[in-house]
Amino acid sequence: MLFELRRVPLADLDALYQDPSDIFFYLSGEEPYQPPKSFFKRVFGPKTPPKPKREWTPPSDDMLLDLETNWHVLHYVLCRNAWEGPLPQATLLSGGTELGKVDVGYGPARGLNPMEADDFLTYLSSLNKEQYALGIEGKDFVENDIYGGYTGWNSDDAANLWDYIEALKAFLTKAKQENHGIILHLY
Numbered sequence: 748m749l750f751e752l753r754r755v756p757l758a759d760l761d762a763l764y765q766d767p768s769d770i771f772f773y774l775s776g777e778e779p780y781q782p783p784k785s786f787f788k789r790v791f792g793p794k795t796p797p798k799p800k801r802e803w804t805p806p807s808d809d810m811l812l813d814l815e816t817n818w819h820v821l822h823y824v825l826c827r828n829a830w831e832g833p834l835p836q837a838t839l840l841s842g843g844t845e846l847g848k849v850d851v852g853y854g855p856a857r858g859l860n861p862m863e864a865d866d867f868l869t870y871l872s873s874l875n876k877e878q879y880a881l882g883i884e885g886k887d888f889v890e891n892d893i894y895g896g897y898t899g900w901n902s903d904d905a906a907n908l909w910d911y912i913e914a915l916k917a918f919l920t921k922a923k924q925e926n927h928g929i930i931l932h933l934y
Contacts, residue, residue: 750818767847776803852934
């Protein structure tokens with residue numbers, strides 16, 4: 748399971764709130780599934796021309812942040828809970844608004860508006876590299892069934908995980924500067 752954040756113009760995020768069925772096209776260029784018309788609809792139904800094929804352009808690398816398998820460890824370290832927590836700490840797993848009920852891998856994608864993204868950025872910016880993971884031990888990840896858990900957790904792991912926090916802060920800062928929303932999804 749991997750976790751991706753994608754910066755998006757607010758108009759695109761608003762369009763996905765209105766029509767979440769388009770999320771697959773937005774994320775990967777896949778058109779929404781349209782079942783074939785039944786025989787009777789083809790013969791007696793209105794004649795509608797097929798939808799034109801849309802061109803999909805993959806996002807540039809600076810529009811994406813892949814947390815890889817570290818998403819659950821990050822959530823646990825920030826919240827000290829496997830699946831829940833208060834916002835903005837729990838933004839990765841609970842923040843934003845679901846983009847419909849379309850399963851994009853492991854549940855629906857969620858959208859963060861600029862204010863929610865800024866709240867998460869403010870929280871992350873308040874963390875201290877030397878103290879953010881104090882009290883965490885490898886057994887915590889095992890006992891809480893944390894995906895990608897570091898069973899031999901040590902100070903090097905905390906330093907490596909801090910790199911993801913720094914990447915999140917840079918990504919969220921760029922979103923703030925450009926007034927972008929963010930799509931979060933687990934696949």
